[in-house]
Amino acid sequence: MYNYSVRYHDGRLSIAHDATLTLMPDHWLIHYRDPSGELTSVRWTLPGIVTDENFSNLFIFRYGDFPQQTIECKEESLPATLKKRYPEKVFFKRRITNIFKLNNATIVGVALAVLMLMGLGYWFGLPWLAGAVASRFPVSTEVEMGDTMYDNMIQAYDVDDQLTAATNDFVKSIDFKTHYPIRITVVKEKEVNAFALPGGRIVVFDGILRKMKTKEELAALLAHEVSHVHYRHSLRNIFRSLGGYLFLSVLVNDINGIVTVLADNSNMLANLTYSRELESEADQKAMAVFQADGLDLQGFVDLFTTLKNEHEDVANLKLLSTHPLTGDRLRAAEEMAKRQKAVREDVALERKWERIEEDLE
Template identity: 85%
Template sequence: MYNFSVRYHDGRLSIAHDATLTLMPDHWLIHYRDPSGELVSARWALHSIVTDENFSNLFIFRYGEFPQQTIECKDDRLPETLKKRYSEKVFFKRRITDIFKLNNTTIVGVALAVLALMGLGYWFGLPWLAGAVASRFPVSTEVQMGDTMYENMIRAYDVDERLTAVTSDFAKAIDFKTHYPIRITVVKNKEVNAFALPGGRIVVFDGILRKMHTKEELAALLAHEVSHVHYRHSLRNIFRSLGGYLFISLLLNDVNGVVTVLADNSNTLANLTYSRELETEADSKGMAIFKANGLDLKGFVDLFTVLKGEHGDVEALKLLSTHPLTEDRLRAAAAMVKGQGAVRDDGDLERKWEVIENELK
């Protein structure tokens, strides 16, 4: 009753021995014949026997220090016999393969539960994790990451050097209240769009500049993009989008691996959509920048109105690809205008805007 046919590896020779396992009260005995034909036995103390977890019906046990001795048994009676013989010792934990022995309804239920947990992890766990990782990411590495992404993706665009220079000069006249180095590039593209990369890189399409009429509209656009940089929204979106790859790289403390993944996906990352929550936060920060600089908050309303007027349906805006523009944001901007106090007349900023307008002609 307590004897089983097994394959035994003594840990010294590469060959396996056909052997008999006998289950003694406090130990196991393995009897086999060595290559010379001599009957040999090995004694395994019960407390030192380790079960090798696997996903087959082959039961494997290991014993001793390296190189370990090993027993393999195919007898289906072994688990139940071990349970009865040694009630105080657990040899087998419930295995994943046991699931497949359940009925179809249970299997479907388990599958749906796993999918639900995965969904909850993606929609709630991953955003939280992305924010937590982004908040602890070194600024110097973030700037390096943004520069790498920028160099990789800018090759696909035709940079307008002159517009880049005058728009950058315009931006220098605004205190954006951030410690990030803000660097602006204007590219030739008819799309009404702009986007921010981690670390302070902002790319503006000349198509959106040509739809503007006032310095406040451009200031509103830049303040909004800088706010995305300041609050690391781009970084959080990137971590969420590429969570699996980045998580492994960060787990291995492989910063170069992170940069490589981002560089390989730069063009895709430029079109990541911000959530409504992040857009609202960027709007609030942008408006705070306006107040601190004494700029007219009507610039935000005018910018949103220009975009809405250009495309008709506010929900069909091209800017939706990176910035969901909703009626709520328009109403919030209008409400902020009503509550604004004194606005200063910034002649220097106006002159810089006129230079940009001349370049756009």
């Protein structure tokens, strides 16, 4: 009644032995013949026996320190016998395969619950986790990541060296209140656009420069993009977009793996959009920079007016837009500009803007 046919592995040799398992009151006895034909017995005490989780009717038990001994049994009556023989010890927990024995309605309910949890994790858990990891990410690694993305994607653009030099000189006259090394690249593109990469790289299309009329407009654009860098918005977006792989890479400190993923997806990652919350946060930080430097907040009003005119057809789709409406941002900038008191005229910055205008001609 308490004897079962099993396959026994002693943990030392790769071969398995046909054996007999005898369930004694406080231990198990395993009888088998070794390669020389000699009958051998092995004793397993109950506390040291561990059951393997599996998804079949093959029952597997392990015993001892590494390399562990193992027995395998296919007899379906074994679980019931173990429960009766040793009522104080639990050998088998409820297995996930038991789910498939449930009725269809229950299975559908379980599936919907799992999908709901996955959805909640994506929409709420992943953004929080992305922000938490981004906030603890080494700045030096972030700069390296941004440089890798930049090197891979800039090859698709025609860089304007003169405008790039002039704009970087322009940047030196503004204190953006950030510890990141800000490096601007101007490319020849008609699109009215600019974007920031992790670590301080900012790409500006000359199409947006040609729409500008004042130095304050350019300063507003750059202050906004620098704020995305400063608050690590680009990094957070990247972790959310490539969350699973990058989080695992961070956990195992696989920086090369991160760099490889970024290199393969640089163009896609550069086009990620920011949420309304992140855009608003960047606007507020940028306007605070203006107030601290005494720059005229009318620059934001002019910039947002330009953007609104360029993207009027998109800006009106409030429910479909992933950005704050340009109209909403414009009204916020107008209110801030009305309340601004101290504005200074920066002659040096004006001269640098005039140089950019000359290069645009």
